Amino acid sequence: xxxxxxxxxxxxxxxxxxxxxxxxxxxxxxxxxxxxxxxxxxxxxxxxxxxxxxxxxxxxxxxxxxxxxxxxxxxxxxxxxxxxxxxxxxxxxxxxxxxxxxxxxxxxxxxxxxxxxxxxxxxxxxxxxxxxxxxxxxxxxxxxxxxxxxxxxxxxxxxxxxxxxxxxxxxxxxxxxxxxxxxxxxxxxxxxxxxxxxxxxxxxxxxxxxxxxxxxxxxxxxxxxxxxxxxxxxxxxxxxxxxxxxxxxxxxxxxxxxxxxxxxxxxxxxxxxxxxxxxxxxxxxxxxxxxxxxxxxxxx
DNA sequence: GCCCAGGGAATCG
DNA sequence: CGATTCCATGGG
Numbered sequence: 001x002x003x004x005x006x007x008x009x010x011x012x013x014x015x016x017x018x019x020x021x022x023x024x025x026x027x028x029x030x031x032x033x034x035x036x037x038x039x040x041x042x043x044x045x046x047x048x049x050x051x052x053x054x055x056x057x058x059x060x061x062x063x064x065x066x067x068x069x070x071x072x073x074x075x076x077x078x079x080x081x082x083x084x085x086x087x088x089x090x091x092x093x094x095x096x097x098x099x100x101x102x103x104x105x106x107x108x109x110x111x112x113x114x115x116x117x118x119x120x121x122x123x124x125x126x127x128x129x130x131x132x133x134x135x136x137x138x139x140x141x142x143x144x145x146x147x148x149x150x151x152x153x154x155x156x157x158x159x160x161x162x163x164x165x166x167x168x169x170x171x172x173x174x175x176x177x178x179x180x181x182x183x184x185x186x187x188x189x190x191x192x193x194x195x196x197x198x199x200x201x202x203x204x205x206x207x208x209x210x211x212x213x214x215x216x217x218x219x220x221x222x223x224x225x226x227x228x229x230x231x232x233x234x235x236x237x238x239x240x241x242x243x244x245x246x247x248x249x250x251x252x253x254x255x256x257x258x259x260x261x262x263x264x265x266x267x268x269x270x271x272x273x274x275x276x277x278x279x280x281x282x283x284x285x286x287x288x289x290x291x292x293x294x295x296x297x298x299x300x
Numbered sequence: 301g302c303c304c305a306g307g308g309a310a311t312c313g
Numbered sequence: 314c315g316a317t318t319c320c321a322t323g324g325g
Contacts, residue, residue: 147320149309156307194306199322237322259320 004095007074009082016081023095024073027127029055031093032068034128034291036247038141038154039161039174043067058170060161062088062134065170079170094129099284106285109277117268121288124296128287131247135214136207137174138248139230142240143199152192159191180204199235206233218249226251246283255282264289 004022011017029050032040040059045051054071066079066089080089090096103126107118140160145153157174164175164183180188181204189197206212212229220226226249230241239256246254255275265273268289278285 143322145320146322147305148307149320152308189306192307195304195322196306235322239321 004090006082006085012078015078017076017078018080018082018085020075020077020085020095021073023075025099025127026070026075026093026095026129028057028068028070028075030125030128030291031131032057033295034125034287035150035294036243036287037131037133038145038150038157039137040068041154060168060171060173061092063166063168063173064088065168068093092132094132097129099129102281102284106278106281106288109279109281109285114269114271114273118285118288121285121292125288125291128291130252130283130287132250133248134174135218135244135248136177139207139214139233139236139244140174140180140200140203142243142247143203143233143235144193144196145243146196146235146237146240148196156191156193160188160193163187163191177204177208181208196235199233202234203236214249217245223251223253246286252283253278253280255286258290260290260293261286264293267293 004020007019007021009016009018031037037059039061040057042049043056043058046054046056049055054069056067056069058065058067060066064079064084066077069076069078077085077089103122107115107122109115110118141153141157144156148156160180161172161174164179164187165172166175166179167173175183180200185197185201188200193200207214212232217226217229220229223245226245227238227241230236230244231238236244239258242254242256245251246256255278275282275285
């Protein structure tokens with residue numbers, strides 16, 4: 001992907017915006033519809049999906065409300081000026097990563113027959129980026145995601161934010177670990193979190209106390225070392241840890257295996273699938289396969 | 301090894 | 314329509 005650049009910076013109806021060029025291959029629709037992020041929703045006009053190639057989502061990340069619009073190969077970020085784009089959204093949206101090169105690697109990592117599957121997965125998934133979400137929000141969100149479905153995960157997270165997150169312009173920030181410790185397990189349970197309430201409270205307590213240092217997890221030398229830290233938290237098993245590490249801690253080699261990935265293995269890799277062959281790009285390979293199986297059945 | 305925990309979406313009959 | 318299934322983890 002060519003380097004992205006700012007086409008235009010301005011203010012519309014009092015809202016700052018930046019228009020970004022060079023991001024033609026970035027798909028807002030796929031990146032926010034693929035189950036990695038629970039705090040963005042399509043705007044009303046786009047509730048049923050893209051219209052004439054245009055699409056918009058809105059939500060809060062890094063304590064900032066933004067609206068992301070894609071249209072005619074241009075990405076517009078409302079709620080951001082150029083400085084915020086460079087310091088926050090450029091990294092959050094992974095716009096500087098060379099996905100052409102990543103695609104080349106994941107579609108050639110396996111033997112010829114299995115690479116044919118990867119080529120199809122990469123094709124239908126073209127435009128997906130692994131977002132760089134915030135560590136605590138991601139960890140907490142994927143604890144909630146266990147044994148759960150996406151609409152309900154989103155409802156629970158919204159309720160947590162509205163009840164315990166700091167009010168910001170346009171919505172609420174994700175609650176800090178400290179805020180959730182103060183809220184307590186009972187009030188977390190009251191938001192329909194079910195048996196996960198204790199898990200959320202345990203994670204919040206360990207992070208707030210410093211017993212688990214999320215910055216150290218992100219900086220860990222190896223995947224195993226980072227995973228070991230997160231597995232100490234009640235309610236965090238290998239799947240939840242892998243999702244948190246992939247989407248929130250920059251561990252691109254993480255390969256979350258859920259029920260969808262088990263179907264992928266059965267259907268497309270009867271001889272077995274060794275995700276370590278994808279090396280540092282296993283997470284992308286997983287997203288492509290997941291997206292193909294879950295959202296793009298019959299395409300490609 | 302097996303069942304259950306809360307709940308709502310998805311799928312089935 | 315109602316009934317059943319699904320879901321990731323830990324504890325009894």
